Amino acid sequence: xxxxxxxxxxxxxxxxxxxxxxxxxxxxxxxxxxxxxxxxxxxxxxxxxxxxxxxxxxxxxxxxxxxxxxxxxxxxxxxxxxxxxxxxxxxxxxxxxxxxxxxxxxxxxxxxxxxxxxxxxxxxxxxxxxxxxxxxxxxxxxxxxxxxxxxxxxxxxxxxxxxxxxxxxxxxxxxxxxxxxxxxxxxxxxxxxxxxxxxxxxxxxxxxxxxxxxxxxxxxxxxxxxxxxxxxxxxxxxxxxxxxxxxxxxxxxxxxxxxxxxxxxxxxxxxxxxxxxxxxxxxxxxxxxxxxxxxxxxxxxxxxxxxxxxxxxxxxxxxxxxxxxxxxxxxxxxxxx
Numbered sequence: 001x002x003x004x005x006x007x008x009x010x011x012x013x014x015x016x017x018x019x020x021x022x023x024x025x026x027x028x029x030x031x032x033x034x035x036x037x038x039x040x041x042x043x044x045x046x047x048x049x050x051x052x053x054x055x056x057x058x059x060x061x062x063x064x065x066x067x068x069x070x071x072x073x074x075x076x077x078x079x080x081x082x083x084x085x086x087x088x089x090x091x092x093x094x095x096x097x098x099x100x101x102x103x104x105x106x107x108x109x110x111x112x113x114x115x116x117x118x119x120x121x122x123x124x125x126x127x128x129x130x131x132x133x134x135x136x137x138x139x140x141x142x143x144x145x146x147x148x149x150x151x152x153x154x155x156x157x158x159x160x161x162x163x164x165x166x167x168x169x170x171x172x173x174x175x176x177x178x179x180x181x182x183x184x185x186x187x188x189x190x191x192x193x194x195x196x197x198x199x200x201x202x203x204x205x206x207x208x209x210x211x212x213x214x215x216x217x218x219x220x221x222x223x224x225x226x227x228x229x230x231x232x233x234x235x236x237x238x239x240x241x242x243x244x245x246x247x248x249x250x251x252x253x254x255x256x257x258x259x260x261x262x263x264x265x266x267x268x269x270x271x272x273x274x275x276x277x278x279x280x281x282x283x284x285x286x287x288x289x290x291x292x293x294x295x296x297x298x299x300x301x302x303x304x305x306x307x308x309x310x311x312x313x314x315x316x317x318x319x320x321x322x323x324x325x326x327x328x329x330x331x332x333x334x335x336x337x
Contacts, residue, residue, distance in 0.1 A: 004028040004051055004081065007112045012083075015257070018098035020088065025108050026081035027051065027074045030058050031066030033117060040122050041071045042109065042138065046129040047245050048237060051075055054131070056318015063331030069123070074109045076130065078244035085182075085240035094240050095182025099247045102130075103257045106137040124335060125273075126150035128315045129286070130245070133158070133252045136294075139271035140254040148334055149271070152278035152306065152327055153286050153315030156294045157264060158252040162285045165202055166246050172198045173239060188239050195242070196230040205282035205311030213310065268297040275301035276334045278327060283312045304330060 004026050012023035028051040051073040058064045075081040077100045085097035113119045125138040132154020139149040176191030178184050214225035255267035277295050279288040288305050295301045308314035314323040
């Protein structure tokens with residue numbers, strides 16, 4: 001049986017103008033909603049992840065403690081559980097699945113929070129990577145509803161360098177002849193393996209490889225890490241779903257919506273929430289410098305760098321105990337403020 005629930009979105013009109021009929025948003029909750037409905041935390045998923053991958057930061061004694069908070073983990077559109085290329089019927093199936101924005105995602109999540117649970121105030125929106133990008137969007141789109149945000153290893157707008165990194169990921173995947181423009185009869189295994197190896201060069205840091213951290217993770221060699229830790233992970237995903245999430249990531253921008261009409265500084269300045277922005281010191285595509293610029297335009301924000309050599313993956317929930325503890329401690333401090 002599925003360990004999640006589904007919120008029916010009906011006919012969903014996207015920013016692109018396309019309409020996803022009978023769209024759905026998968027989600028999982030932890031804890032109990034208080035009578036006053038003031039204990040809500042929204043914790044969106046990240047690229048390639050589903051709600052179970054967020055659970056490394058949820059538990060008794062942690063900041064995200066289900067004994068105290070009602071934690072809603074919405075699955076991002078395109079991740080294989082919410083409406084995605086792999087589970088949408090024709091005519092918007094597979095390669096015809098339309099481009100979905102982070103704005104689309106957050107507006108759907110807002111409907112879930114308000115229509116399903118009747119929530120008017122959110123204590124915290126937090127998340128890793130693309131979950132961080134969604135956290136920024138929540139703060140900008142609903143500044144009077146969100147009390148705190150804690151994005152880590154993510155940005156308010158996808159940078160040009162980040163965009164180009166993702167072009168490499170896409171190109172490797174689509175170079176497989178089996179890809180067939182997205183109309184494949186079998187998953188493009190060669191492309192998925194190539195994409196995984198491209199990604200493996202970016203997600204950890206140079207220091208991570210120099211110190212051979214992968215050996216301490218239980219891998220027997222560098223090649224074992226690449227095959228098992230990277231190829232094995234992405235071979236479990238649908239290729240069209242991956243590309244749908246890449247599109248969403250590449251077009252991430254908290255100002256690209258009717259509310260701000262492209263005025264990025266206005267969008268940043270409109271985030272009223274108390275904000276704790278946590279980049280990884282060694283992240284190669286969400287570098288601290290980008291967040292430093294963003295925080296400088298946010299009225300109630302602090303930059304706190306995660307002192308890790310794990311690169312981007314240091315922020316993965318539960319991935320590295322030391323980094324997870326750093327993030328958890330920061331979340332406890334933010335929630336107590």
